[in-house]
Amino acid sequence: MSTATVPPLNGSVGASSSQRRPVARFLQDEIQDGHLHPYMNGHSNGNGADSDSQLSDSGSTTSSTANGSRLRRPAMSRKASSPMAPTFMVSAPGKVIVYGEHAVVHGKAAMAAAISLRSYLLVTTLSKSQRTITLNFRDLGLKHTWDIDALPWDVFHRADKKKFYYSLVTSLDDELVEALEPHLKDVSIDIPEEQRKPHVRSALAFLYLFCSLGSPQSPGAIYTLRSTIPTGAGLGSSASVCVCLSSALLLQIRTLAGPHPDQPPDEAETQIERINRWAFVGELCIHGNPSGVDNTVSAGGKAVFFKRTDYEKPPTVISLPTFPELPLLIVDTQQTRSTATEVAKVLSLKKAHPVVTESILDSIDQVTCSACQLIETPDFDGTSDETMSHFGTLIRLNHGLLVSLGVSHPRLERIRELVDYADVGWTKLTGAGGGGCAMTLLRPDAKPEVIQELKDKLASEGFNKYETTLGGDGIGVLYPAVLRNGSDEEGGEEIDQQKFEEAEGHIGIEQLVGVGFHEKREGWKFWKRAAA
Ligand SMILES: Nc1ncnc2c1ncn2[C@@H]1O[C@H](COP(=O)(O)OP(=O)(O)OP(=O)(O)O)[C@@H](O)[C@H]1O
Ligand SMILES: C[C@@](O)(CCO)CC(=O)[O-]
Structure with a gap:
């Protein structure tokens, strides 16, 4: 670690x-x-510790100090052209x-x-x-x-x-x-x-x-x-x-x-x-x-x-070097949204209902920490049925809490519904939600033909699937x-x-x-x- x-x-x-930092208008x-960098020999701006220096006409460098006075230093030896x-x-x-x-x-x-x-x-x-x-x-x-x-x-x-x-x-x-x-x-x-x-x-x-x-x-x-x-x-x-x-x-x-x-x-x-x-x-x-x-x-x-x-x-x-290569199915609702908007939604919920929202956020924290503790146990086996079931339950809990925060979407719920109905794994939204992607952790014992049927169903309803490794x-x-x-x-x-x-x-x-x-x-x- x-x-x-x-x-x-x-x-x-x-x-x-x-609730931090105002940003510009x-x-x-x-x-x-x-x-x-060993490869680079092109133009450098020298944005290092002395990078605000400018090559002056006289060949010496000048730089500003914090109080605004100008210092003169001997010129750095630079190539005339590189x-x-x-x-x-x-x-x-x-x-x-x-x-x-x-x-x-x-x-x-x-x-x-x-x-x-x-x-x-x-x-x-x-x-x-x-x-x-x-x-x-x-x-x-x-x-x-x-x-x-x-x-x-x-x-x-x-x-x-x-x-x-x-x-x-x-x-x-x-x-x-x-x-x-x-x-x-x-x-x-x-x-x-x-x-x-x-x-x-x-x-x-x-x-x-x-x-x-x-x-x-x-x-x-x-x-x-x-x-x-x-x-x-x-x-x-x-x-x-x-x-x-x-x-x-x-x-x-x-x-x-x-x-x-x-x-x-x-x-x-x-x-x-x-x-x-x-x-x-x-x-x-x-x-x-x-x-x-x-x-x-x-x-x-x-x-x-x-x-x-x-x-x-x-x-x-x-x-987390022992993080397992989980069998994930990533499905896109094709509903684009901006992360900024979804993050802002949770902030307003927190303002309106500070105590309840904080307790949901704390529960999510505990979900994450539970998964992390499992990964860090000395005899952790990332492929065992027990591990999958522990991760799966936490995925289900995490999704429910995100729904409570108001960042799911009917299309995400439809994916979850189809996966639950096929009973092949556990689903949550991933990323900011409000659309975007759902991830499903597939049960190790899920039958390949049932998974295929699910994939076909998802495709027929206009969902897009990504093949990716973790x-x-x-x-x-x-x-x-x-x-x-x-x-x-x-x-x-x-x-x-x-x-x-x-x-x-x-x-x-x-x-x-x-x-x-x-x-x-x-x-x-x-x-x-x-x-x-
Ligand atoms: N292919 C791309 N080319 C250029 N900019 C991109 C590209 N993809 C994303 N971006 C930049 O990222 C923004 C989308 O970011 P946003 O945070 O909303 O979504 P995300 O990063 O995909 O989702 P999440 O933050 O939930 O993982 C775009 O508006 C654009 O500024
Ligand atoms: C929604 C969010 O938690 C994840 C976006 O991928 C935003 C963030 O962490 O910056």
């Missing part, structure tokens, strides 16, 4: 405040050691929350596992003369280009605002969000307002991270994202996108070490933590009040116990973006912008670059969490 801090597993930790409507970084990719998984969604936003425990559905981000560096960044979120139909020199660097790099690659940022800075507003007003301007909102939130997440981690010297680049995770379905699509953005930007500024196969686990853990911290900031932009469990499991992979009682401090994260790798890097792929190209097949954009659907993405179902695909490398 690897722990960040040691938590009590009895659910006795007091509630944390979830337009979001209110819904609710040290600088390791150099070669362009090659095109590279990063990829991060989605997740299922096995127990504890919503309660985790209110300081209770959750257990979550990475899945084999993943997002993939291709970063194409532009030539030195092209001073633009383009965000190409192809699945959303969002494509927007900004002029790097026009971004609000003066505000982001002010001494009282400046954050570093290792900073722990727990809330958005209203002034920074406001400084970005003019740069968001033209994003997807031609589409209806309701569809436009998620585009603006995505663009905000990207720009907030870019301006926090980058600098006016950052190279021009195109960031193209494609994902096999359904959007807004409870499988952690937003977190995986944020983990991709955070890791790509940290790699570009050369602040990550590895990943490489013989990297000491604690060093790998440090890199995962840095990526995770900035991914959380992206999640703050996209859904306002995240607990951080989604980005944590997406960044580190496999399965975790997660609890955050104090938002000013890092959460408790316990890696507990895969977290963030991965393909540097440069070249894969063997059985091609004739010398040195392998280069994944360029056009090939990546033209890959057809989820199958095409998987075939071209996927690591979800080919964990050992040559070229991809992963930071591995410490296992014990």
Whole structure:
């Protein structure tokens, strides 16, 4: 077991405040050691401990102190010009929350596992003369280009605002969000307002991270994202996108070490933590009040116990290496919803009925802790009938409690009804609910023909089923973006912008670059969490 801090597993930790941090106006409507990345030799903004420094005309560097005075330092020896970084990719998984969604936003425990559905981000560096960044979120139909020199660097790099690659940022800075507003007003301007909102939130997440981690010297680049995770379905699509953005930007500024196969686990853990911290900031932009469990499991992979009682401090994260490969059936209601809206619903319920709501959240906490205690027993057998039945009962209880919180949906209840009727397992909603996905833990003794009948019935009623395995790798890097792929190209097949954009659907993405179902695909490398 690897722990960040040691938590009590009895659910006795007091509630944390979830009514925190105001965010800027337009979001209110819904609710040290600088390791150099060994691969990178492109332009660096040097967003390390001295990263607010600027190369001055005289060749010395200047930086602001906290009281605003300017210091002069000898110039760092920098190459006059450095070669362009090659095109590279990063990829991060989605997740299922096995127990504890919503309660985790209110300081209770959750257990979550990475899945084999993943997002993939291709970063194409532009030539030195092209001073633009383009965000190409192809699945959303969002494509927007900004002029790097026009971004609000003066505000982001002010001494009282400046954050570093290792900073722990727990809330958005209203002034920074406001400084970005003019740069968001033209994003997807031609589409209806309701569809436009998620585009603006995505663009905000990207720009907030870019301006926090980058600098006016950052190279021009195109960031193209494609994902096999359904959007807004409870499988952690937003977190995986944020983990991709955070890791790509940290790699570009050369602040990550590895990943490489013989990297000491604690060093790998440090890199995962840095990526995770900035991914959380992206999640703050996209859904306002995240607990951080989604980005944590997406960044580190496999399965975790997660609890955050104090938002000013890092959460408790316990890696669960013995987490079993549960036989899960994941079914999508095809009813999209926003996590922000569902989280806001629970907050209003808590305001209206504080005592009752708190006791439901406490019960969810106890469900999660019971599952965790079982996993941690020394003779734990993840495949025994007894274990399945214990997990199953907890899944049923957890769903009932989520229904009481008001985050289920008639389509989710229909899935549960069909599974209960076939008597093949235990069902709960997973993720934010309000639509999205249900997960069913299949009984080990369920007859294959009955399961098949159920699947047919679900398909005939318009439900979509996902084939996914639990507990895969977290963030991965393909540097440069070249894969063997059985091609004739010398040195392998280069994944360029056009090939990546033209890959057809989820199958095409998987075939071209996927690591979800080919964990050992040559070229991809992963930071591995410490296992014990
Ligand atoms: N394929 C994608 N490309 C770009 N952005 C995406 C993609 N999928 C999701 N996103 C971002 O994530 C948002 C959806 O996040 P939301 O938190 O509502 O759902 P989710 O993460 O899928 O569900 P949950 O939080 O319950 O796991 C989108 O509005 C968009 O900002
Ligand atoms: C609903 C929620 O608990 C899980 C979403 O996957 C929100 C969060 O933890 O941020």
